[in-house]
Amino acid sequence: MHKSTRSLGRAAALGLGSALTLFVARSAHAGEAVNLGTVQTTANQQQQAAQSIESAPYQAPTQAPLDAIQPTAVISQQFIDNNMPLSSNYSDVVSIAPSVYAVSPNGPGLSEAQDVNIRGFTDGQYNVTFDGIPFNDSNDFTHHSTSYFMDNDLGTLSLDLGPGTAATIGDANFCCTIGVNSKQPLDTTSITPYVNFGSFDTQVYGAEFDSGALSKYDGARMLIDGESLSSNGYSSNMGQRRKNAFMKWEQPLGADTVLTVVAMYNQLKQNIGLGATQAQISAYGPGYGLNNDPASQDYANYNYDNIHTDFEYIGLESVLESGWTVDNKLYTNAYFHDGFNGEDPNGETPNGTAYSPTDVPGQWLVNYYRSWGDTLRLSKELPFGDVQTGVWGDYQVNTRRVTEEDFTLGEAYNPVGVGTAVLGIDRELDQSLTTLQPFVQLDWTVLPALTLSPGVRYDYFRRHVDSQVNVKSGLPQVYTNTFDSVLPSLLGHYEFSQNWTAYAQAAKGFLAPNENFFTRGMGGDPNQTTLQPQQTWSYQLGTSWQSRRLALGLDVYDVDFNNLITPKTVGGITSYTNLGGATYRGVEGQGTVYLGSGFSVFANGSVNHTEDQASGAPLPGAPMGTASLGVIYNLHGWYASVRDKWVGDLYGDTNRSIPIGNYSTLAGALNYTFNDGAANAPSIKLAFDNLLNSTKIYALAGYTAALGTPLYWTIPGRSVMASVSVPF
Numbered sequence: 001m002h003k004s005t006r007s008l009g010r011a012a013a014l015g016l017g018s019a020l021t022l023f024v025a026r027s028a029h030a031g032e033a034v035n036l037g038t039v040q041t042t043a044n045q046q047q048q049a050a051q052s053i054e055s056a057p058y059q060a061p062t063q064a065p066l067d068a069i070q071p072t073a074v075i076s077q078q079f080i081d082n083n084m085p086l087s088s089n090y091s092d093v094v095s096i097a098p099s100v101y102a103v104s105p106n107g108p109g110l111s112e113a114q115d116v117n118i119r120g121f122t123d124g125q126y127n128v129t130f131d132g133i134p135f136n137d138s139n140d141f142t143h144h145s146t147s148y149f150m151d152n153d154l155g156t157l158s159l160d161l162g163p164g165t166a167a168t169i170g171d172a173n174f175c176c177t178i179g180v181n182s183k184q185p186l187d188t189t190s191i192t193p194y195v196n197f198g199s200f201d202t203q204v205y206g207a208e209f210d211s212g213a214l215s216k217y218d219g220a221r222m223l224i225d226g227e228s229l230s231s232n233g234y235s236s237n238m239g240q241r242r243k244n245a246f247m248k249w250e251q252p253l254g255a256d257t258v259l260t261v262v263a264m265y266n267q268l269k270q271n272i273g274l275g276a277t278q279a280q281i282s283a284y285g286p287g288y289g290l291n292n293d294p295a296s297q298d299y300a301n302y303n304y305d306n307i308h309t310d311f312e313y314i315g316l317e318s319v320l321e322s323g324w325t326v327d328n329k330l331y332t333n334a335y336f337h338d339g340f341n342g343e344d345p346n347g348e349t350p351n352g353t354a355y356s357p358t359d360v361p362g363q364w365l366v367n368y369y370r371s372w373g374d375t376l377r378l379s380k381e382l383p384f385g386d387v388q389t390g391v392w393g394d395y396q397v398n399t400r401r402v403t404e405e406d407f408t409l410g411e412a413y414n415p416v417g418v419g420t421a422v423l424g425i426d427r428e429l430d431q432s433l434t435t436l437q438p439f440v441q442l443d444w445t446v447l448p449a450l451t452l453s454p455g456v457r458y459d460y461f462r463r464h465v466d467s468q469v470n471v472k473s474g475l476p477q478v479y480t481n482t483f484d485s486v487l488p489s490l491l492g493h494y495e496f497s498q499n500w501t502a503y504a505q506a507a508k509g510f511l512a513p514n515e516n517f518f519t520r521g522m523g524g525d526p527n528q529t530t531l532q533p534q535q536t537w538s539y540q541l542g543t544s545w546q547s548r549r550l551a552l553g554l555d556v557y558d559v560d561f562n563n564l565i566t567p568k569t570v571g572g573i574t575s576y577t578n579l580g581g582a583t584y585r586g587v588e589g590q591g592t593v594y595l596g597s598g599f600s601v602f603a604n605g606s607v608n609h610t611e612d613q614a615s616g617a618p619l620p621g622a623p624m625g626t627a628s629l630g631v632i633y634n635l636h637g638w639y640a641s642v643r644d645k646w647v648g649d650l651y652g653d654t655n656r657s658i659p660i661g662n663y664s665t666l667a668g669a670l671n672y673t674f675n676d677g678a679a680n681a682p683s684i685k686l687a688f689d690n691l692l693n694s695t696k697i698y699a700l701a702g703y704t705a706a707l708g709t710p711l712y713w714t715i716p717g718r719s720v721m722a723s724v725s726v727p728f
Contacts, residue, residue, distance in 0.1 A: 064553025174509020275701025
């Protein structure tokens with residue numbers, strides 16, 4: 001897609017958003033004041049925090065809310081600000097939760113997290129949302145943790161462990177949802193410069209401007225944040241350069257309506273490898289990434305990504321005169337990726353191109369996509385409870401191409417024969433994706449303490465592909481596939497007391513086959529495919545307890561999975577195998593105890609069982625369990641934490657192949673905030689990761705293209721990051 005086309009599409013989407021929000025705003029009742037729920041000032045949040053700082057719910061790294069209707073782990077902005085280095089991404093944050101393992105193999109936030117695994121489900125099998133808006137790749141529904149939002153712009157993060165309710169939107173609704181939320185602008189005017197220095201020559205420079213509440217504009221508030229990151233990374237020759245800009249504007253429109261405008265732009269350049277063989281790890285150490293030899297396909301200057309992304313939305317929350325509450329977000333987001341890599345960066349394929357037998361062969365990957373969409377949620381209180389309804393619609397266009405290159409000749413086109421009709425082009429296609437998900441849910445107050453919530457969502461998904469060079473055949477091919485499903489759910493929530501609640505849930509999940517299933521070895525002719533979507537039935541029970549000194553959550557789950565399709569990566573190319581049925585079962589718990597005098601202890605963990613129903617073998621990438629344990633001190637401006645994360649044994653591939661042992665990483669923080677209790681105060685922070693310097697293999701990265709040698713990811717070594725922020 002040409003730049004001019006992308007710009008026109010973006011302008012059209014934002015223009016439509018402005019028209020929509022003005023229309024709804026004029027319809028809103030501007031009489032009595034209402035509480036819009038999510039619109040809460042940062043000053044109020046800080047006042048509440050000051051009042052509850054000596055309490056378990058406030059200090060908990062993860063907690064299960066009393067109003068939870070499925071297993072949930074909420075990670076507060078307070079925990080993120082105090083424990084995560086400024087280089088971090090949402091994947092680094094969510095790794096503290098039960099049933100989750102996620103490691104950035106180049107250091108915290110310094111490369112995409114590989115194998116962000118939840119309950120044994122891999123990326124592409126769960127949703128990630130930003131302020132409630134789903135986003136993901138076109139071809140396989142995966143995500144890019146370094147390509148969007150940075151640590152300084154994060155508010156709370158909520159991990160929903162389950163398919164959600166009828167009102168849960170997204171393309172992958174049968175495992176979980178990582179809900180990333182942006183932080184709120186401050187009520188006080190300030191400019192806050194900040195810096196971060198640390199291991200691997202990591203440097204972050206940034207500044208945040210908060211307008212404060214502008215009385216001239218009815219209390220409107222704005223946040224603008226800009227930052228620049230540079231790092232050599234833990235792995236050899238795998239540096240990263242990143243620039244990010246973020247803006248959020250909240251504008252009250254009368255007493256009952258708030259208009260929100262959010263915009264983000266991210267620019268990333270990173271050198272990236274495909275993992276290392278056991279021989280490379282033994283010869284060069286666990287930190288081996290890329291080399292400095294221009295005659296090698298593993299040369300750093302041949303293996304890099306240029307990625308540009310943006311994410312914008314216009315949101316409106318309002319209570320109408322009819323009593324309906326409206327929450328609407330019109331959005332657009334985009335991902336433009338140019339990736340370069342040696343033909344076989346791990347050294348098993350000899351050099352040689354169409355121009356010379358000694359020239360270095362490589363590839364140029366193009367993946368450009370833009371989404372336009374809208375999320376509309378409506379709710380109304382009724383005499384017996386309330387009703388929720390709405391619809392999510394998304395339209396995405398995508399261009400993808402892989403071209404053979406001669407790196408010795410400065411990325412010259414390499415017209416080699418690779419079994420395709422067009423020499424030197426491995427893949428070239430355009431596709432469009434259309435998703436539509438209307439839903440309705442009734443929350444019925446059967447008894448004062450008991451609420452039953454039946455609901456249903458219809459999931460419609462259409463993919464149209466115009467392939468000039470199909471991956472499988474190398475020939476042109478055009479096809480359209482449509483998949484749909486009706487997804488019922490039923491949940492119950494019971495309040496034993498103001499401190500103790502419980503819930504039960506049954507829900508159906510659905511995921512359409514991704515584009516790679518048809519182009520990489522599965523599905524037959526996509527115009528005549530009988531390939532069925534992946535579907536699940538999830539059953540869950542759980543309970544939450546919260547008091548001033550104790551916060552607890554416990555749940556059990558059972559997931560029956562039909563038509564499970566698992567990935568296998570060879571030479572950087574992922575193909576898929578249908579394993580048929582699978583079972584996921586487990587127990588999860590989380591708890592924090594406030595001991596007094598600023599001290600808290602916390603623990604969370606899980607016992608996870610996955611099983612291929614045909615063979616009885618554990619599913620690849622699924623650990624037997626997880627556990628976190630730690631101590632927190634937070635009083636009189638001081639904050640200190642020590643926390644350990646353990647991940648159990650797993651297998652990297654099917655049929656119990658590629659066993660990978662358990663590991664643990666010890667992390668911590670030591671911070672001091674001046675003028676403790678002020679709305680925005682200077683601070684000095686130290687964040688420590690992997691204190692014991694464990695560099696074990698933690699995941700299978702794939703296999704080499706030539707000989708099928710296993711490639712691995714290793715835990716990055718010890719790091720220390722120091723940051724200073726000084727508002728004025």
